[in-house]
Amino acid sequence: MTDSVIRARRTSEPQAKGDRSPRGAGRRRRRLHASGLPWILPALVLGIGLIYYCIGYTGYISLLNWDGLSPEPEWVALHNYLRIFQDPVFWKAVWHTAVFFVVTFGLQTLLGLVFAVMMHSKIKLGVLYKVIVFVPVVLAPAIMAPVFRQLFAANGQFNWLLEHIGLGFLAQPWIGQESTALPVIMVITIWQWTGLTFVLYFAAMSQIDQSMIEAARIDGAGNIRTLVSIIWPSVRGTTVALAILSAIGALKTFDVPWLVTIAGPNNATQFLGTYIYQTTIQLAHAGYGAALSVILLIVALVMAIVFQTAGRERNAEKNPVERGTN
Amino acid sequence: MHLPFRSKRALRTVAVAAMVGMTALGLAACSSGSNQASSGSATKGTINWWGWTPTNSQEAKDFIAEFNKKYPDIKVNFKLIDITSYDATIRAALASSGGPDLFDLQPGARVQQFGPYAEDMAPVAKAALGSDWKSKIAPIAISGMTLKGKLTALPVGSTYAGMLWINSQLFDKYNLKPPTTLDEWKKDCQVFKQNGVGCFVQGAAQEGFDQDTLQSISNSVEPGLWTKASQGKAKWNDPTIVKTLSIWKDLFDSGIMQSGALGAQQYPDANNQFLTGKYAMIMMGTWYTQYATEKAMTEAISAAGVAGAKTFPILPVAFPDVAGKGHTSEMYGDADYGLAVASKSKNRAAAETFAKWIATTKQGQQVIANRLDTLPTLKGIKPDFTQIKFVDPSLQSTPVNDLLKKVGSVNEPREALLSADVQNAILAAAQSVAGGSASPRQAANTLEQAAEAAANQ
Numbered sequence: 001m002t003d004s005v006i007r008a009r010r011t012s013e014p015q016a017k018g019d020r021s022p023r024g025a026g027r028r029r030r031r032l033h034a035s036g037l038p039w040i041l042p043a044l045v046l047g048i049g050l051i052y053y054c055i056g057y058t059g060y061i062s063l064l065n066w067d068g069l070s071p072e073p074e075w076v077a078l079h080n081y082l083r084i085f086q087d088p089v090f091w092k093a094v095w096h097t098a099v100f101f102v103v104t105f106g107l108q109t110l111l112g113l114v115f116a117v118m119m120h121s122k123i124k125l126g127v128l129y130k131v132i133v134f135v136p137v138v139l140a141p142a143i144m145a146p147v148f149r150q151l152f153a154a155n156g157q158f159n160w161l162l163e164h165i166g167l168g169f170l171a172q173p174w175i176g177q178e179s180t181a182l183p184v185i186m187v188i189t190i191w192q193w194t195g196l197t198f199v200l201y202f203a204a205m206s207q208i209d210q211s212m213i214e215a216a217r218i219d220g221a222g223n224i225r226t227l228v229s230i231i232w233p234s235v236r237g238t239t240v241a242l243a244i245l246s247a248i249g250a251l252k253t254f255d256v257p258w259l260v261t262i263a264g265p266n267n268a269t270q271f272l273g274t275y276i277y278q279t280t281i282q283l284a285h286a287g288y289g290a291a292l293s294v295i296l297l298i299v300a301l302v303m304a305i306v307f308q309t310a311g312r313e314r315n316a317e318k319n320p321v322e323r324g325t326n
Numbered sequence: 327m328h329l330p331f332r333s334k335r336a337l338r339t340v341a342v343a344a345m346v347g348m349t350a351l352g353l354a355a356c357s358s359g360s361n362q363a364s365s366g367s368a369t370k371g372t373i374n375w376w377g378w379t380p381t382n383s384q385e386a387k388d389f390i391a392e393f394n395k396k397y398p399d400i401k402v403n404f405k406l407i408d409i410t411s412y413d414a415t416i417r418a419a420l421a422s423s424g425g426p427d428l429f430d431l432q433p434g435a436r437v438q439q440f441g442p443y444a445e446d447m448a449p450v451a452k453a454a455l456g457s458d459w460k461s462k463i464a465p466i467a468i469s470g471m472t473l474k475g476k477l478t479a480l481p482v483g484s485t486y487a488g489m490l491w492i493n494s495q496l497f498d499k500y501n502l503k504p505p506t507t508l509d510e511w512k513k514d515c516q517v518f519k520q521n522g523v524g525c526f527v528q529g530a531a532q533e534g535f536d537q538d539t540l541q542s543i544s545n546s547v548e549p550g551l552w553t554k555a556s557q558g559k560a561k562w563n564d565p566t567i568v569k570t571l572s573i574w575k576d577l578f579d580s581g582i583m584q585s586g587a588l589g590a591q592q593y594p595d596a597n598n599q600f601l602t603g604k605y606a607m608i609m610m611g612t613w614y615t616q617y618a619t620e621k622a623m624t625e626a627i628s629a630a631g632v633a634g635a636k637t638f639p640i641l642p643v644a645f646p647d648v649a650g651k652g653h654t655s656e657m658y659g660d661a662d663y664g665l666a667v668a669s670k671s672k673n674r675a676a677a678e679t680f681a682k683w684i685a686t687t688k689q690g691q692q693v694i695a696n697r698l699d700t701l702p703t704l705k706g707i708k709p710d711f712t713q714i715k716f717v718d719p720s721l722q723s724t725p726v727n728d729l730l731k732k733v734g735s736v737n738e739p740r741e742a743l744l745s746a747d748v749q750n751a752i753l754a755a756a757q758s759v760a761g762g763s764a765s766p767r768q769a770a771n772t773l774e775q776a777a778e779a780a781a782n783q
Contacts, residue, residue: 065783067439069421153595154586173586176531178761181589264531265588266757281414283746284439 055297061290068286080291090292093270096182100271101250104189105243111190112197112242113235116205117227119198130202134195141192145259149175152184152260175261178268185257185269192256193249197242204238205231244307251300272296368675370399375680376416377430378409379663382625385697392693393683400676402428416440420668427671428681431479433470433660433742435749441478444666448477450678454686463686464734467661467703470742479664480685483700486659486733487538487611487740488545488645494721495638496523496606504643506654508573511646512580514606519581524605526577527584529592530760533753534741539577539609540756541740542645544570545655553658555777556743562751562777563770571759571766573648578760588760598630603638611740612733613662614640616698618722620715639718642729658738662700701733747783751776 062080066073084090115133119126136144151157154173162171174180208231216230254273257263263274272292280289380386386404393402405426407415413436419425420443431437431444451459460468467481492504500521505511515525530536544552547569554560555567577583584605590596600608601617608614616622617640627635645655665681667674684690691702695709702708708730716722741749755773758764764772 068417069439069443149589149595153589154584173589176586176589178763261589262531262591264757266754266761266763268761277414278750281417283750284413284417284435 058290058293058297061287062294064287064290066287067284068280069284073287076287080288081295083288084291084295089267089270089275092267093272093275096269097250097253097271099182100186100189100253101247103186104193104250105246107186107190108194108197108246109239109242111194112201113227113232115194115198116201117231119202120205130198133198136192137195137199139192141255141259144188144192145256148184148188148260176265178266181261181265181268185260188256188260189249189253193246196245200238200242201235204235208234240307240310244304247303247307248300251296251303272299365674366672366676368679369397371673371676372401372403373427373671373673373677373680374403374405375428375665375677376405376407376419376426377663378407378412379430380697380699381406382699385699388697389684389690389693392689393680396683396689397679400679402680413439420670423670425668425670427668427673427677429666429668430663431471431666432663433739434744435741435746437471437473437478437742438745440666441473441476443669444476444478445669445674445678446476446478447471447480447664447667447678447681450682451477451480451686454682459686462705464661464703464705466659466737466739467664470660470739471664479661479666480681481661481664481703482685483662483694484659484703484733485611485613485662485700485740486657486736487609488542488655488657489611489642489729490526490607490645491600491610491614491617491640492643493600493603493606493638494641494718496603504641505646506644507646507650508576508648511582511648515580515582518606524584524599526582526607526609527590527596527599527605528587528609529590529596530583530587530756531589531591533749533756535592535596535609536756537741537744537749537752538611540570540574540752541658542609542655543573543648545658546645546647546649546653547573547651549653549656550738553738553743556739556748558777558781562774563767567773568766568770569649571755571769574756575759575766583760588757594630597626601626601630602632603636609645612659612701612729613699615642615726615729618716618726619698620717622698623717637717639716639721641722641725643725656738657733657736658740659733659736660740660742661703701730745780747780748777751780 061073063075063077064073065076065079115129119130123129152174153159154176156174158174159168159171162168172180174184212234213226213230216226221229250271252273253271254277257269257271258274258277261269263270263278273296276289276292276296279285279292375386377386380389383404383406386406390402390404394400412430416425416429417440420429420440429440429444431440448459451463455462463481464484467484468477471477471479471481490504496502496518497504500517500523502514502517503510505514511526518525528535528539541552544566548566551560551564551566552570555562555564561567578587584590584599596605596608597610599605601623617626620637623637623640624635627637647654665685667677667681671677684694686704688704688707691704691707692710694700695702695707696713698709698714711723711727716726744752751773754776755764755769758772759766759769
């Protein structure tokens with residue numbers, strides 16, 4: 001922005017100098033070259049008018065006892081927020097979100113990294129494998145949900161498979177019991193998003209200087225040592241980006257748990273997104289749902305600030321000279 | 327790229343104008359529009375009807391085709407909305423000026439939430455049926471649709487539950503009789519399982535159908551207590567409810583309920599399993615009567631993904647005396663759905679014409695009756711069995727007719743008295759007991775607390 005303003009001033013100077021009329025020169029001096037502003041104006045208006053207005057309005061609603069339609073909402077101040085902290089379902093949803101993030105991020109990272117390394121190692125039919133790994137990313141959860149409901153049903157294909165490979169003792173109603181419903185949701189999510197992790201790691205690994213890997217090989221590093229000491233540190237930026245995406249994804253989780261288990265049984269797959277929907281739409285507690293939304297927004301903001309701060313500190317440690325010159 | 331502005335004032339003017347314009351557009355989009363426009367013509371125009379039922383769009387088209395024989399100048403557009411997203415859709419639509427002219431309402435939470443945005447249909451009913459209109463419509467249908475003295479919708483049909491539907495072929499094949507007690511139910515299930523056939527199937531992930539089973543169990547323990555609790559005249563942690571939840575738990579532990587029931591939905595999971603012959607029993611209400619017919623069952627089996635559908639006769643049987651106290655569960659019911667005219671509609675007169683025709687005329691109610699999906703609410707209208715073809719008339723005709731006669735005397739409500747909060751708490755209690763994370767007493771206490779909290783809101 002600063003650069004563009006300077007450029008705008010510079011480009012206006014010759015025009016002012018070339019004008020012989022003092023009156024005309026004065027008018028032109030007043031002329032403002034607002035580079036960029038008209039172009040961002042629609043987005044700015046939409047951003048402020050819709051997004052920030054809606055956030056503010058949600059904040060206002062969160063102070064009401066309201067069904068979302070009634071013309072006479074009741075002002076309850078911070079009562080909804082006080083209720084949230086005593087609500088066991090809310091804490092369940094928070095816990096599920098945290099566990100979901102840790103497990104899905106950890107396993108997706110591991111699988112994506114391994115797939116990317118394998119694809120870089122000149123295997124036959126590599127393109128086919130890439131397509132197979134990536135296809136789940138482009139499939140809509142609404143289409144896949146009935147498939148997974150059938151797959152993990154008590155008489156579904158997964159139990160059938162277990163029985164046919166001699167593991168019938170492990171067969172159980174996967175989405176019909178509290179202990180296994182959340183792991184099923186995590187498995188589906190990992191299946192769906194590992195392809196994206198793989199693609200990002202694959203691209204990041206293409207940027208690694210081959211001479212570094214060759215030097216490591218000459219120094220006697222094996223596959224594991226090369227992966228841990230050369231490749232993993234080299235793709236750290238990608239890992240941080242994936243961590244941010246996974247955290248955002250965990251906070252926004254709605255479609256898979258809602259379509260596969262309706263957030264049940266007994267709230268076993270309840271997340272903040274599903275709870276907000278259930279509270280606001282099904283139970284018609286728009287005020288309480290808005291308070292939950294505000295809490296979700298705060299958590300997301302805190303998480304974004306933490307990741308941003310951590311990223312800057314890492315960059316600063318990595319490039320101390322650049323920091324000094326800036 | 328640079329765009330010159332004559333002055334800062336000019337720039338500001340443009341910016342402010344843009345902001346005002348966008349805000350005005352946004353507010354216009356969000357505004358509710360005029361509240362009471364003209365009601366339009368009663369005999370011509372186009373009306374939009376939104377509903378979650380009839381779930382079979384062809385059924386709605388048949389209704390409209392019959393209606394158009396009398397009112398050819400009123401075009402009715404039916405928009406089928408899945409029941410799971412109906413509340414979200416209709417809530418936003420009713421708040422705007424672009425919503426439906428006519429919409430489905432159901433006793434209970436939906437009447438409570440959306441009834442205030444509907445016209446009072448009592449004057450319409452009075453105009454159609456006379457001053458004694460209340461005596462001409464099933465009383466249970468009127469009470470369920472009434473909110474604070476206002477008839478929020480004209481009841482189109484009524485449904486009743488409290489019975490099981492059985493696959494009579496499977497019972498005949500294994501020489502079994504429909505269960506009348508809990509022990510008989512368990513024994514039947516053992517035989518079915520020994521032969522690789524599922525016994526009883528239920529989508530226990532959804533509150534409405536869990537409530538039906540729980541209400542039936544409760545009626546077996548102590549008739550009427552469930553209704554008293556629904557009315558707030560008894561506690562939800564009453565010993566009868568605790569006993570009800572204990573028996574509910576027993577259904578899971580003894581293998582009556584299918585494995586994984588807590589993760590299954592009644593529609594489509596349980597419904598498809600039963601209609602494809604994989605299970606012998608299911609908990610459904612009078613809306614299942616339609617599948618006693620060859621046509622509807624063939625369509626339903628095909629919809630369940632089975633090619634070359636083979637129909638089989640289904641029969642309604644009384645819910646077993648699971649408490650062993652000699653109480654066979656009484657049935658209970660509500661208006662299935664009613665048609666509400668949106669207060670903001672600009673075509674209220676035409677919308678009232680359609681609602682009046684389908685709910686209060688013999689012609690409209692006969693069309694409803696002959697589908698056997700929902701039972702007509704206008705007294706004296708019965709299905710025309712000369713036009714209805716059962717899968718096995720010799721087997722089904724008597725039990726189905728008996729069922730239709732029996733519902734005429736039902737006066738126990740099904741969901742009409744329960745708010746969304748209480749229904750949600752009942753589901754939580756049912757699932758926590760079945761899943762083993764709470765004892766029946768603990769779950770009943772939690773349910774009572776939730777009901778008290780809901781009552782105080």
